[in-house]
Amino acid sequence: MSGLPPREDPFGIDDALQDAQDVGPTRAAAGEGPYFGDFGGRFVPEALIEALDELSAEYDKAKADPDFHDELTRLHRTYTGRPSIITEVPRFAEHCGGVRVILKREDLNHTGSHKINNVLGQALLTRRLGKKRVIAETGAGQHGVATATAAALFDLECVVYMGEEDTRRQALNVARMRLLGAEVVPVTTGSRTLKDAINEALRDWVTNVDSTNYMFGTVGGPHPFPAMVRDFQRIIGVEAREQVLELTGRLPDVVAACVGGGSNAIGIFHAFLDDADVRLVGLEAGGDGVQTGRHAATITGGAPGVLHGARSFLLQDEDGQTIESHSISAGLDYPGVGPEHAWLSSIGRAEYRPITDSQAMEAFRLLSRTEGIIPAIESAHALAGAMQLGREAVEAGAPETVILVNLSGRGDKDVETAAEWFSLLDEGES
Amino acid sequence: MTDQQVRARTTERLEQIRAEGRSALVGYLPVGFPDLPGSIDAARAMVDAGVDVVELGVPYSDPVMDGPLIQRAVEQALAGGVRVRDTLTAVEAVASTGVPVLVMTYWNPVVRYGVDAFARDLAAAGGAGLITPDLIPDEAGEWIEASQVHGLDRVFLVAPSSTPERLAMTARATRGFVYAASTMGVTGTRGSVGAHAEQLVADTRAAGAERVCVGLGVSNRAQAAEVAAYADGVIVGSALVRPLAEADSPAEGLTALAAVVKDLAAGVRGEAR
Ligand SMILES: Cc1ncc(COP(=O)(O)O)c(C=O)c1O
Numbered sequence: 001m002s003g004l005p006p007r008e009d010p011f012g013i014d015d016a017l018q019d020a021q022d023v024g025p026t027r028a029a030a031g032e033g034p035y036f037g038d039f040g041g042r043f044v045p046e047a048l049i050e051a052l053d054e055l056s057a058e059y060d061k062a063k064a065d066p067d068f069h070d071e072l073t074r075l076h077r078t079y080t081g082r083p084s085i086i087t088e089v090p091r092f093a094e095h096c097g098g099v100r101v102i103l104k105r106e107d108l109n110h111t112g113s114h115k116i117n118n119v120l121g122q123a124l125l126t127r128r129l130g131k132k133r134v135i136a137e138t139g140a141g142q143h144g145v146a147t148a149t150a151a152a153l154f155d156l157e158c159v160v161y162m163g164e165e166d167t168r169r170q171a172l173n174v175a176r177m178r179l180l181g182a183e184v185v186p187v188t189t190g191s192r193t194l195k196d197a198i199n200e201a202l203r204d205w206v207t208n209v210d211s212t213n214y215m216f217g218t219v220g221g222p223h224p225f226p227a228m229v230r231d232f233q234r235i236i237g238v239e240a241r242e243q244v245l246e247l248t249g250r251l252p253d254v255v256a257a258c259v260g261g262g263s264n265a266i267g268i269f270h271a272f273l274d275d276a277d278v279r280l281v282g283l284e285a286g287g288d289g290v291q292t293g294r295h296a297a298t299i300t301g302g303a304p305g306v307l308h309g310a311r312s313f314l315l316q317d318e319d320g321q322t323i324e325s326h327s328i329s330a331g332l333d334y335p336g337v338g339p340e341h342a343w344l345s346s347i348g349r350a351e352y353r354p355i356t357d358s359q360a361m362e363a364f365r366l367l368s369r370t371e372g373i374i375p376a377i378e379s380a381h382a383l384a385g386a387m388q389l390g391r392e393a394v395e396a397g398a399p400e401t402v403i404l405v406n407l408s409g410r411g412d413k414d415v416e417t418a419a420e421w422f423s424l425l426d427e428g429e430s
Numbered sequence: 431m432t433d434q435q436v437r438a439r440t441t442e443r444l445e446q447i448r449a450e451g452r453s454a455l456v457g458y459l460p461v462g463f464p465d466l467p468g469s470i471d472a473a474r475a476m477v478d479a480g481v482d483v484v485e486l487g488v489p490y491s492d493p494v495m496d497g498p499l500i501q502r503a504v505e506q507a508l509a510g511g512v513r514v515r516d517t518l519t520a521v522e523a524v525a526s527t528g529v530p531v532l533v534m535t536y537w538n539p540v541v542r543y544g545v546d547a548f549a550r551d552l553a554a555a556g557g558a559g560l561i562t563p564d565l566i567p568d569e570a571g572e573w574i575e576a577s578q579v580h581g582l583d584r585v586f587l588v589a590p591s592s593t594p595e596r597l598a599m600t601a602r603a604t605r606g607f608v609y610a611a612s613t614m615g616v617t618g619t620r621g622s623v624g625a626h627a628e629q630l631v632a633d634t635r636a637a638g639a640e641r642v643c644v645g646l647g648v649s650n651r652a653q654a655a656e657v658a659a660y661a662d663g664v665i666v667g668s669a670l671v672r673p674l675a676e677a678d679s680p681a682e683g684l685t686a687l688a689a690v691v692k693d694l695a696a697g698v699r700g701e702a703r
Contacts (some may be wrong), residue, residue, distance in 0.1 A: 021539065033478070033673075034467050038549050041569050042566065043537055043565060043566075043568060043569055044495070044564055044566070044590050045448060045495050045564055045587065045589070045611075046566055046586070046587045046588055046592055046596070046600070046611070047587075047589035047590075047591055047592075047611060047614055047615075049566060049591070049592070049596065050589075050591035050592065050593065051591070070463040174678075189498070189501050189502070189505070190491065190492065190501075190505070191626075195492065196492075199492050199493070199494050202494045202614050203494060203495075203497075203615075206494075206495070206615055206616060207614055208618065209591065209614060210614075233539075278702065301444075304541075305538045305541050305542060306538045306541055307492065307538060308492070311541075314538075316538070316542060318539060318542070319513055319514045319539055319540040319542060319543075320539040320540075320542030320543070321491040321508065321539070322491040322492055339587075385488055413688075
């Protein structure tokens, strides 16, 4: 594993504490991060620290417990459908300059995306914590559906917070969650989207922390979520690395994934971090184009700051107020990003570039037509990235390039959006 | 003004009040609600009516520690175009009354402004320090340093869930007073102040805190009197925002606010009814 050493002196706290003689040593100074370089941490109310400590401690115990791993592996085999396969897509690859393109098929998982990898791990932890109620935030509804699914399986009370705006945009997923027995709470404050759903879930957690576990949906939020969710998603890259080696006899040259909060991307990147020759490329939601200001490309177009418990990049104005993001893909429509991505970007280990709505929809259409696979619009951003990266590789004289793309989810939930975008239905049919 | 004068402002005032044999009334209002001049008028009216320490809130887009009432007030303030630097204008206008003025802020606006620059400008405006609901001492290295340099108070929070080690660590990191959250939850008026509050104050003192004020959920005279019996100060927010939010005109809002403050001021003097 590429070590992520806890930071020894975040923000110069040792110096500060030395200056402040009436102040004793603190935990961060003692090096109990973990931080990812300058990013990460715990910027949350004190009332949540006990719960975060409890979760960290239980997770550390679970990590060291073979029974926990056996149980998670068993669930993935018999419920999620793991290992997910890889599929080489030569007809689509013709649109990527003719390089080799291989998809990691997280779209074939139960519930239709990579989100299930994380929630099953967190549901097992919830049981170990002895808690009977879980809460979650959701934007597109994919994490909400995955959480509701795990809650049904584990017999947990489940409340999902969803921005009112999103409950309207993703009404079918609201119905799915309710079918699964979850309570869906529309959030009517702020911008009424994912970031406000996270605020409301945090407020619920502060109030009900004794009985409730917060199943966070991505690699953001306060420690331990970024590291823990990454560990649960890491299986994507671990499997794919073996599978690509077996298929091609070598490692891929490029690994591409879309980045919302960053969980599917970190999941596929992580097993390759120590393979210095493998390029890691995160594709952010460029919306109407980063220059228009209407986008969700947090690393490309944002700045460092603190949001939802972690120091990372975010979209903010000059006063530090969060700016609303825009993307055709509800799952990428978030003004923050996980701290490990901010760190990987800052040290140059991973690159991040924006893909506009139209570029993503073009890739969405192409994969459907050439390979018979309808991707999630989120994942279509990664496919559009592969189209760019493949053509660039060929121009640079490397037509043998192998690109591994994380197909993080399937497009069933996006059919309505696509029908509208491509005008697929005549008046009266829609 | 020297650092020395600034540094002791909140502490001195709380010690004076303790010597009077009562508890302090700490009143919160968000800057820019209903608008910037209106919020300054309201804060000054609050002082005239008997608030001992003023807490001015920096409006923020993602206030996770606040309940619906303050969320809506802050949304209105932001929609009205209030800026972080307006907070400093408000601080200056209210500090001129002579009461200590603390700024309550979520952390990102300060990060964006620059931690040292904000501390410098707050001190220059006559502010006493910061209350930081989403900044724990563990993450506060830069702020601790800046507050030392500029002589500002650091009010950190403790909660009923805080362990004895964290109470001790927070007490050490604090200057001014420790803010004890009466209950697990967010701001808002409640029928009763958390049963854990008195124990939390006792535990926080045992952990080394010299001054502990209690906030979250205090809304009337009886609750203020109850808390005043064991805490150095009673912090009230939503109950002060409500009369402004419900008033038909700014003038009516100020009158209603003054009435609430007078009632609470009687409470912290032990007059339960
Ligand atoms: C299919 C799919 N891919 C990607 C994402 C984005 O999340 P993350 O960046 O955490 O993988 C989502 C979120 O809803 C999703 O549903």
